[in-house]
Amino acid sequence: MITPDGHDQTPRFTHFRFGQAPEPAPEPELNVVLAVPHPGPLTPRGTLITCPSCAAERDWLLIQVAPIVFVRCRCTYEWQEPDLGTEEVADTRQPGPDREWASMEEMYRGLGFDGLLAYTYFG
Numbered sequence: 001m002i003t004p005d006g007h008d009q010t011p012r013f014t015h016f017r018f019g020q021a022p023e024p025a026p027e028p029e030l031n032v033v034l035a036v037p038h039p040g041p042l043t044p045r046g047t048l049i050t051c052p053s054c055a056a057e058r059d060w061l062l063i064q065v066a067p068i069v070f071v072r073c074r075c076t077y078e079w080q081e082p083d084l085g086t087e088e089v090a091d092t093r094q095p096g097p098d099r100e101w102a103s104m105e106e107m108y109r110g111l112g113f114d115g116l117l118a119y120t121y122f123g
């Protein structure tokens with residue numbers, strides 16, 4: 001609004017100036033989850049790992065999220081295993097190209113850890 005004496009009284013936004021838009025928040029670090037099937041039994045520190053839910057003793061999916069390792073059973077029971085470290089996951093990892101999954105659910109389905117193969121063992 002312009003006053004009769006020529007002053008512009010349009011409200012000004014002093015906290016924003018052209019060319020000084022606030023920096024967009026940085027993209028969050030991509031959470032890389034490494035999932036490695038482990039068909040055999042696991043005995044970290046000499047103790048055989050068994051599934052608390054279905055008593056399975058082998059055929060695991062090792063899921064590494066940053067330095068934390070989770071064990072997932074075919075019955076979909078999953079827990080954090082403090083006795084397993086990133087070295088075990090690295091040792092279990094097979095050479096060859098890695099496969100990328102769009103989501104955890106897709107990965108569980110693709111690797112047969114979505115519950116469909118509960119109580120099923122290969123080999």
Ligand SMILES: [Zn+2]
Nearest residue numbers: 051054073075
């Ligand atoms: Zn289980």
